[in-house]
Amino acid sequence: MIFRNSFNKTISIHSLVAGKSPKETAIFSGLASIPQIAFVLPLDTIKNCQQINNTTFKDQFYWLAQKGSRRFFQGFYASFLTVILSRSVGFGCQHLYYSMLKNKISHHQNTVGSSALAGATKSVICLPLDNIKNTIQTMGVPNTRSYQNPTSTISILHELYKSQGLKGFYRGLPNSMQKSALGYSIWIPFRNWAEKTVPVPDKEMSQTIRHFVIGATAGIVTRWVIWPIDKIKTQRQTTNILQGKSTISAFKSIVKKEGFKLYRGIWTQCAGSVLSGAIFNMSWFLFQKNNQLSKD
Template sequence: MDESLTVQSSVTSPVIDGLKDVLFGSIAGCTGKLIEYPFDTIKVRLQSQRHDQPLRFNGTWDCIHKTFTQEGLIGFYKGLPSPMVGAGLEAATLFLSYNMAQGSLKSILDLKELELRHLVACGAISGGFASFVLTPVELIKCKLQVGNLYAADGHSITITGLIKKIYLKEGLKGFWFGQTGTLLRECGGSASWFGVYELMTRFLKTQRLGRATTSKDENTTAELLASGASAGIAYNLSLFPADTIKSKMQTFSITNPGEGSLDFKGAFNLIYKHGGVKAFYNGLGITLIRAIPANAVIFFTYEKLKTIF
């Protein structure tokens, strides 16, 4: 009887932990997305401008001003439903695959605790999984964020209309257009994301315990927020050019109607030809600004939900 209960516990515990990762990750991801989305709209619009015409926006603040003047507050939230779903799925996938990768690596290496380099590798693995969830969501998001700026005859672009158009033209594979850019960004970015978060939480806790002001072994709220903010900055700095190329690929058919589509190499060459290395970092400033509060909230929410439940 006791042996049966032991076996059942060992089987159900990973399942329960996995379900918690999915639920808590989804909540954390959606919370962070509400904070960062207006900033993301500005970033994508800056990344997706036509190079063969005068720029529509002369920098971040000009883009913010024109978006608000022409579209009001709603303009900053164009295409929000799709990335809200994506944010929940992304965060759930990231945290679930990250923790599963840790469990597998501990078993393979026969370790009780992983070193930071192992955690960075687990982060890259989780990013790879997340990229396949993110690409379709970001494809719709980017087209909506840019589409209504270039729509002819005042016709607005809708989510359902875009989904139908992509499916009829390219089938299911069309929803993963830009996967290369997303994969590069997510593998490198998630390795930095989790790696810097783990580094900062350990460092801040060690510093506090070293001062002997408290014996609390868990990170404080301030430490979690600071670590999450640092992770967000590291994620975006690590492979931002890959995100710029991905955005250009996914919006080119809208900003340049009738000119076909761009592959990864074509988008890279076009961006470099018209703007040099600097062009790969269009929108980086607004992205780093959004990364601080959004990622602080994501990690804090996830950690607190795990603690409470």
């Protein structure tokens, strides 16, 4: 994945977004993710509730608002840890796998393969935190599981382990791996193709806008493709609705019950993805600039 910078030097997009090594990739991706959490968390909470409740954005917003403004930020600490770990592991592993497979397979195969492997790895490592985050965010929504202290990360950890052992932390693991592997293998190659195809403007500001639009478009395309799997994952993590059903059976059940309404919440997710990408990119450039200045 390459493009031309202002000095007309061909560089890897992964180096721009993620540093010069897998370790730098993980560190800088994690740091650049921090500022986005406070802004994107309310949209993420609404989206997760919509995936269970099958409600409109307006109805879900009012339902949460009636419980107070703090309800939109319920699960902040779990979300904080999830986002940082997810970005660090995802970008770091993709960079690592790509380096390991370099010169062994074609560039296109490497990009898709390393992205899918990174997505699956991220799911295995981050799913326990993701389970807790989604559980706290959707607490009180009809059909969700109940807990003694639903807003405490430590309490939910204890209850999950006490009732289900380690399995409790990995509810929805197959769907999480499917979602992340498919999502990464779509988003990164799509962005790769767009970076090579869309002309690079001369002005630096226009170049920044170009990268933002490409990233946002790739995010929206990816979200539409993986949405059904994401919805199944969320329901498995927080309810007993799909218990005992395979992914295909779960998908058929949701389609039969909801039809095209299964996509309710998709634009909430897309808005969150666009906002998340914008804040992440701006944060990354600031961290990268400050890091370069400190080296100089």
